Amino acid sequence: MTGAGVPGEHPLRAAVKPLADAMGAELLAPSEARGDDVVLSWEGEQVVAVRLPHLADSLDHILGDLERRHGKPLAELGRKEKQTVVRILEERGAFSVRHGVETVASALGVSRFTVYNYINYTNEQRAKAHGGDERSRQDD
Known part of the structure; x- marks a missing residue:
């Protein structure tokens, strides 16, 4: 997945990045998600997985x-x-x-x-x- 501010980046990923950064969370491709990750969807499409820190x-x-x-x-x-x-x-x-x-x-x-x-x-x-x-x- 592309980083924040990169052309072609999904708006949902860009929107949650500051929150993830503040929490120390990691943003991943939905295909990389594990069972305890939170997968966020936009209009029915999985866009980003959030791995919360310990x-x-x-x-x-x-x-x-x-x-x-x-x-x-x-x-x-x-x-x-x-x-x-x-x-x-x-x-x-x-x-x-x-x-x-x-x-x-x-x-x-x-x-x-x-x-x-x-x-x-x-x-x-x-x-x-x-x-x-x-x-x-x-x-x-």
């Missing part, structure tokens, strides 16, 4: 993407930026991956304990944004 590979890909967005290694970010990174990673399910906390801690240059503190901080902020915590409502 979860652990996805975490590495997401960390690399966040590093590119910040323009420097994640370990060089300030505390608030690191908290934001942890919030993004939690929302994307990074901590459901085996050794996710350890992988993130290493990338951020902090301890596992610090990552857990950032997760707790994020959860507290989310609870406050959704009506406050239970203790403050009970005290009213």
Whole structure:
């Protein structure tokens, strides 16, 4: 199959390429698809197969993407930026991956304990944004 932006490339392939790249997925010819690949069709014709990455590979890909967005290694970010990174990673399910906390801690240059503190901080902020915590409502 042709690459993105190449004349003759199918519009469906061109449309899903940025999403596949962001996820660390691989685009293949439908004939190369395996059982767990997702084959996309356009008007009844199989156009492209999407091979999703393994979860652990996805975490590495997401960390690399966040590093590119910040323009420097994640370990060089300030505390608030690191908290934001942890919030993004939690929302994307990074901590459901085996050794996710350890992988993130290493990338951020902090301890596992610090990552857990950032997760707790994020959860507290989310609870406050959704009506406050239970203790403050009970005290009213």
